Amino acid sequence: MLVEKWLNIDGDQLYCLSTELKESQETLVLIHGLGESHLCFADAFDWLPNYNLIMFDLCGYGYSPASVVSHSTKTQAKRILKALEQLKIHNCFLHGHSWGGDTSTLVCKYDTKGIVQGFINAEGGVHEENIILSQVIAERYSELSSDEFSKWVKGEGFSKRFTMSWKHGAGIKYLSSVRRCEPALLGNTASEVYAQHATQDLRGVVRWGQTTGCKMTHLSFM
Numbered sequence: 001m002l003v004e005k006w007l008n009i010d011g012d013q014l015y016c017l018s019t020e021l022k023e024s025q026e027t028l029v030l031i032h033g034l035g036e037s038h039l040c041f042a043d044a045f046d047w048l049p050n051y052n053l054i055m056f057d058l059c060g061y062g063y064s065p066a067s068v069v070s071h072s073t074k075t076q077a078k079r080i081l082k083a084l085e086q087l088k089i090h091n092c093f094l095h096g097h098s099w100g101g102d103t104s105t106l107v108c109k110y111d112t113k114g115i116v117q118g119f120i121n122a123e124g125g126v127h128e129e130n131i132i133l134s135q136v137i138a139e140r141y142s143e144l145s146s147d148e149f150s151k152w153v154k155g156e157g158f159s160k161r162f163t164m165s166w167k168h169g170a171g172i173k174y175l176s177s178v179r180r181c182e183p184a185l186l187g188n189t190a191s192e193v194y195a196q197h198a199t200q201d202l203r204g205v206v207r208w209g210q211t212t213g214c215k216m217t218h219l220s221f222m
Contacts, residue, residue, distance in 0.1 A: 009082050015063035018054040027052040027089055033098025034134060035186050037062025037177035060185040062177060071185055073192060077106035084115055093118045099193055102208045109211050134193035141187030153183040
């Protein structure tokens with residue numbers, strides 16, 4: 001059985017979809033990427049029956065309304081920690097995809113209670129090659145007027161550039177999520193992610209990737 005909730009976090013409503021949480025199972029928290037929602041992890045319910053699964057729609061994405069506080073990655077990360085505390089999650093693993101990897105990196109940084117036992121970063125913007133999507137969106141956001149950018153996101157411009165050209169189911173799920181988000185929010189987040197490009201060290205690792213103290217682990221999904 002799946003459990004659906006909207007958690008009240010400092011006046012924001014954070015959408016949460018999870019399995020029934022069992023003490024006998026380890027908990028895996030899945031954080032979506034730029035423009036995405038919990039839909040990108042829907043197949044996990046079939047493939048990971050031996051884990052407690054928790055998925056959030058970050059504020060302004062999916063079913064979570066736009067924030068009344070902030071949409072910065074830093075605030076989104078702190079909001080996730082508050083949500084885990086509200087759900088009484090004392091131990092968990094994080095899996096963050098794309099921007100979700102960046103957000104999860106900051107969750108680990110701000111976790112002073114040792115809630116996060118391990119973290120898997122899947123294509124997070126640690127290196128330059130992982131920010132192509134953010135770069136394209138950020139550049140379009142800076143070039144176009146608000147109305148023009150909204151039409152590009154909601155119309156054929158975005159879908160033909162990305163999701164429809166990918167020609168697979170994941171692209172369709174992604175497009176479905178992008179259609180739900182606020183274009184200006186997508187543009188702002190993409191700009192924040194792309195700005196990390198300017199913070200690279202000699203290895204080509206951006207500032208979020210330089211964060212120390214993050215817990216890394218290998219999970220066996222059996």
